[in-house]
Amino acid sequence: MLALLSRADKMMNSNSESMAQTRETGTLGKLMVLLDLVTHADAPLRFTDILALAGQPRGTLHRQLSHLVEEGLLELDGEGRYAPGLRLLDFAARSWARNEFRLIAEPHLADLQQATGETVHLGVLRGQSIIYLDKVDGRQPVRMYSQIGNASPCYCTGVGKAALSLLPADFLADLLAGLNFTRFTASTHLSAESLLAEIHEIGDQGYAFDREEHEAGIRCVAAPLWSQDRSFIGGISITGPAYRLSMELLRQWAVPVQLAAGRIMEDMRIRLGPRR
Amino acid sequence: MLALLSRADKMMNSNSESMAQTRETGTLGKLMVLLDLVTHADAPLRFTDILALAGQPRGTLHRQLSHLVEEGLLELDGEGRYAPGLRLLDFAARSWARNEFRLIAEPHLADLQQATGETVHLGVLRGQSIIYLDKVDGRQPVRMYSQIGNASPCYCTGVGKAALSLLPADFLADLLAGLNFTRFTASTHLSAESLLAEIHEIGDQGYAFDREEHEAGIRCVAAPLWSQDRSFIGGISITGPAYRLSMELLRQWAVPVQLAAGRIMEDMRIRLGPRR
DNA sequence: CAAAACGTTCCATTATTTGGAACTATATTT
DNA sequence: AAATATAGTTCCAAATAATGGAACGTTTTG
Numbered sequence: 279m280l281a282l283l284s285r286a287d288k289m290m291n292s293n294s295e296s297m298a299q300t301r302e303t304g305t306l307g308k309l310m311v312l313l314d315l316v317t318h319a320d321a322p323l324r325f326t327d328i329l330a331l332a333g334q335p336r337g338t339l340h341r342q343l344s345h346l347v348e349e350g351l352l353e354l355d356g357e358g359r360y361a362p363g364l365r366l367l368d369f370a371a372r373s374w375a376r377n378e379f380r381l382i383a384e385p386h387l388a389d390l391q392q393a394t395g396e397t398v399h400l401g402v403l404r405g406q407s408i409i410y411l412d413k414v415d416g417r418q419p420v421r422m423y424s425q426i427g428n429a430s431p432c433y434c435t436g437v438g439k440a441a442l443s444l445l446p447a448d449f450l451a452d453l454l455a456g457l458n459f460t461r462f463t464a465s466t467h468l469s470a471e472s473l474l475a476e477i478h479e480i481g482d483q484g485y486a487f488d489r490e491e492h493e494a495g496i497r498c499v500a501a502p503l504w505s506q507d508r509s510f511i512g513g514i515s516i517t518g519p520a521y522r523l524s525m526e527l528l529r530q531w532a533v534p535v536q537l538a539a540g541r542i543m544e545d546m547r548i549r550l551g552p553r554r
Numbered sequence: 555m556l557a558l559l560s561r562a563d564k565m566m567n568s569n570s571e572s573m574a575q576t577r578e579t580g581t582l583g584k585l586m587v588l589l590d591l592v593t594h595a596d597a598p599l600r601f602t603d604i605l606a607l608a609g610q611p612r613g614t615l616h617r618q619l620s621h622l623v624e625e626g627l628l629e630l631d632g633e634g635r636y637a638p639g640l641r642l643l644d645f646a647a648r649s650w651a652r653n654e655f656r657l658i659a660e661p662h663l664a665d666l667q668q669a670t671g672e673t674v675h676l677g678v679l680r681g682q683s684i685i686y687l688d689k690v691d692g693r694q695p696v697r698m699y700s701q702i703g704n705a706s707p708c709y710c711t712g713v714g715k716a717a718l719s720l721l722p723a724d725f726l727a728d729l730l731a732g733l734n735f736t737r738f739t740a741s742t743h744l745s746a747e748s749l750l751a752e753i754h755e756i757g758d759q760g761y762a763f764d765r766e767e768h769e770a771g772i773r774c775v776a777a778p779l780w781s782q783d784r785s786f787i788g789g790i791s792i793t794g795p796a797y798r799l800s801m802e803l804l805r806q807w808a809v810p811v812q813l814a815a816g817r818i819m820e821d822m823r824i825r826l827g828p829r830r
Numbered sequence: 831c832a833a834a835a836c837g838t839t840c841c842a843t844t845a846t847t848t849g850g851a852a853c854t855a856t857a858t859t860t
Numbered sequence: 861a862a863a864t865a866t867a868g869t870t871c872c873a874a875a876t877a878a879t880g881g882a883a884c885g886t887t888t889t890g
Contacts, residue, residue, distance in 0.1 A: 303621040304846060305581040305878070310625050317648040325837060335880040340838065342878090345579040349586050350680070356783040358837080362649030364678065364685050370646030371703030372593040373638030402640065404626070409640050427647030507632040580877055581847070601868060611849040616869065618847095634868075 312342055316352055317366075322359035370427060379510050380411045382549055383503075383542045387414045387514065390538045394516050394531060396523065399425065400503075401437035402512035406457060408438040411512075433457055433473050434466045436488035436500030440513035442473075443481040444502050450477070463494045485532040486513075487525070495520050499528040501539040505546050514539055588618055592628055593642075598635035646703065655786050656687045658825055659779075659818045663690045663790065666814045670792050670807060672799065675701065676779075677713035678788035682733060684714040687788075709733055709749050710742045712764035712776030716789035718749075719757040720778050726753070739770045761808040762789070763801070771796050775804040777815035781822050790815055 303310070315331050316323055323331075329339055343360060346352040350365030374380065383400050391398045391414040400412040407429040432438030432453075442450060454470040467473040480486040480502075488498040500515035516523075516531055579586070591607050592599055599607075605615055619636060622628040626641030650656065659676050667674045667690040676688040683705040708714030708729075718726060730746040743749040756762040756778075764774040776791035792799075792807055 303624045306585055306621045306625055308878090309582055310627075313645065317645050320652070322654075326835085336837080337839080337881075338879055345582045348579045349582055351586075355785050361654075362645065362652070364649075364680055364687075366642065366645045366649045367685060367687075367703035368705050369589065369593050369638065369642045371705075373640075373642045376596070376638070378598075378637075404640055409643060411640075411643075427643035427650075429644050429647075509631055584847095602866090612868080613850075613870080614848055 309342055309346060312339075312346060313351060313362075316360050317362045322355065322361040324359055328360065374411075374426070377411060378550065379505070379546070382545045383514070384412065386538045386542045386545070387412060390514070390516065390534065391415070393534060396516050396518040399437060399498075399515045399517060400512070401430075401435070401441070401515070402510055403432060403438070403441040404429070406432055406453060408432050408435050408441065408512070410437075430492065431457075431460070433459065434462055434488070434491040436486050436498040436515040436517070437513040439473075439477060439480055439488070440486040440500040440502040440515075441511050443477050443486065444504050444508075444511050450474075462492050463490050465489050466491045483532075484536055487528060488515075488517075489525070490520060497523045497525070497528060499531050499535055501532070501535040503539045503542060505543075505550065510546075514542070585618055585622060588615075588622060589627060589638075592636050593638045598631065598637040600635055604636065650687075650702070653687060654826065655781070655822070658821045659688065659790070660690075662814045662818045662821070663688060666790070666792065666810065667691070669810060672792050672794040675713060675774075675791045675793060676788070677706075677711070677717070677791070678786055679708060679714070679717040680705070682708055682729060684708050684711050684717065684788070686713075706768065707733075707736070709735065710738055710764070710767040712762045712774040712791040712793070713789040715749075715753060715756055715764070716762040716776040716778040716791075717787050719753050719762065720780050720784075720787050726750075738768050739766050741765050742767045759808075760812055763804060764791070764793075765801070766796060773799045773801070773804060775807050775811055777808070777811040779815045779818060781819075781826065786822075790818070 312328065312332060315328060319327075325340070325343070328343065329336060332339055334342070343352065343354075347354050347360075347363070350363045353361050353363045355361065379402070380400065387398045387400055397413065397415040399410055401408040401410045408431075409429050410425045410427065413425045430438065432442055442453070445453065454474060457470065457473075459466070459468045461468060467476070476486075484501065486500045486502075488496070488500070490497055496517060497520050498515045498517040500513045502511075502513045504511050514535060516528075516535055588604065588608060591604060595603075601616070601619070604619065605612060608615055610618070619628065619630075623630050623636075623639070626639045629637050629639045631637065655678070656676065663674045663676055673689065673691040675686055677684040677686045684707070685705050686701045686703065689701045706714065708718055718729070721729065730750060733746065733749075735742070735744045737744060743752070752762075760777065762776045762778075764772070764776070766773055772793060773796050774791045774793040776789045778787075778789045780787050790811060792804075792811055
């Protein structure tokens with residue numbers, strides 16, 4: 279359970295000029311910082327760019343980058359620029375294909391997509407972020423990694439708020455205290471207080487809305503989802519453009535979304551055993 | 555250029571009871587071996603399972619796994635089983651979204667898909683494997699990571715054989731010498747000799763077929779694709795079921811596939827500069 | 831051409847990893 | 861219920877790998 283608030287907070291919002299937080303992962307931790315730097319960059323980085331960002335001595339940085347390249351985690355092009363390596367794709371492809379939660383949820387997501395005609399997501403809470411594990415879209419073949427694997431803030435997504443409503447009060451308080459609110463749209467929550475109020479409401483209702491809080495013109499309705507041992511805390515959602523999805527309609531869809539979530543949890547219970 | 559035959563051979567066919575090949579990546583290399591073990595497993599592994607596979611002392615292995623879990627690269631469930639971590643998805647999502655070659659090829663893949671109605675792939679040679687970088691399928695919304703990120707053998711895929719036809723003779727010889735041929739179907743190449751003969755033919759023609767060599771009932775036609783500095787060596791293909799894609803039809807499609815490859819390379823030249 | 835910027839290599843010092851052993855916790859057997 | 865086996869965790873001196881400053885090439889710039 280503690281794992282929920284674990285190191286994954288490095289994934290986002292780690293711009294909080296961290297209090298020289300000593301990592302306990304030694305060599306690996308230092309290398310992962312570099313991987314983060316390069317994968318978060320908008321374009322491939324030169325050695326000198328990374329040098330400035332990482333604040334390591336030149337010799338040290340050079341060897342670290344060499345090791346990452348050697349392992350295929352980074353790639354160095356002919357102009358001395360470092361980009362994420364293809365081995366990351368290879369790892370991800372396998373980890374996604376075999377993810378137990380995703381495999382169990384998949385048919386139910388497809389059903390929900392069929393029933394509504396809109397895009398359906400499965401997301402899991404990791405630190406302060408929602409990581410999307412799956413996406414089913416019936417229309418045009420949408421760009422694949424467009425959403426899957428992406429980390430989005432928990433405080434302005436339907437799945438995120440639904441997930442937060444599952445947390446015990448003390449964990450929730452800790453998590454909220456660590457959030458850096460960024461205004462994405464006019465309706466994005468900007469304080470822990472307003473967010474907490476809505477989370478309580480969501481806890482009572484059993485479903486959450488995203489009222490164009492992350493992206494203008496995009497709404498969703500989400501239901502929370504958890505495994506019995508709480509190693510999975512997340513949710514599913516139906517998402518679409520505001521012009522097509524009135525709040526009226528989203529309220530109607532709250533029921534099917536909750537039902538689908540219930541069926542997924544039932545399957546998890548059966549497939550993963552009562553202990554999880 | 556040497557990078558082509560680099561460490562990526564650890565991705566596949568590394569079952570070749572390796573001659574105690576010392577990795578030069580120290581701590582990172584040892585940890586990557588563990589990540590490989592866990593991501594290649596069919597199901598989450600227990601500590602003892604990994605102990606047997608990795609052949610490390612218990613104390614050492616325990617700390618290594620702890621570090622990987624701490625960093626989110628592995629996940630430990632309530633039953634003491636290790637599975638690939640979600641951070642891998644996060645890394646992959648970003649590395650895919652920003653991959654320059656994929657971004658450039660994308661519109662051309664879509665055009666080719668529109669023109670033929672069949673599935674189009676973009677793949678790159680990495681070691682002895684083809685890693686699929688993109689896939690465009692016009693029909694049902696196909697499972698996303700189904701192909702993208704997956705490593706397939708170079709000797710029995712259209713893109714693979716097309717890519718091999720680009721290699722200088724000495725590199726090709728080295729690569730072929732290291733291959734472990736596995737029979738996937740009745741028509742899979744099983745020797746370097748027969749493969750080399752076809753690669754020469756492909757080099758002359760400028761396109762390659764997959765005559766149900768990897769998967770029974772699946773055929774494709776592929777064209778090679780490279781960046782000017784040869785840091786990208788791969789290809790694109792049109793793939794589909796044999797009952798719909800006669801060899802007749804595939805031969806006709808060889809031209810549009812080659813034209814699309816040409817347009818992609820032209821765009822690479824423009825967007826990445828003449829040096830690459 | 832000189833100077834500067836960029837990247838790479840070297841090696842004594844320092845920090846981390848190693849691995850055997852002791853220890854704890856959780857099943858399984860008697 | 862006690863005894864035993866099995867699984868997983870912690871500890872610490874010794875072995876190993878990482879560190880970082882300095883020196884060395886290489887390319888770009890004025």
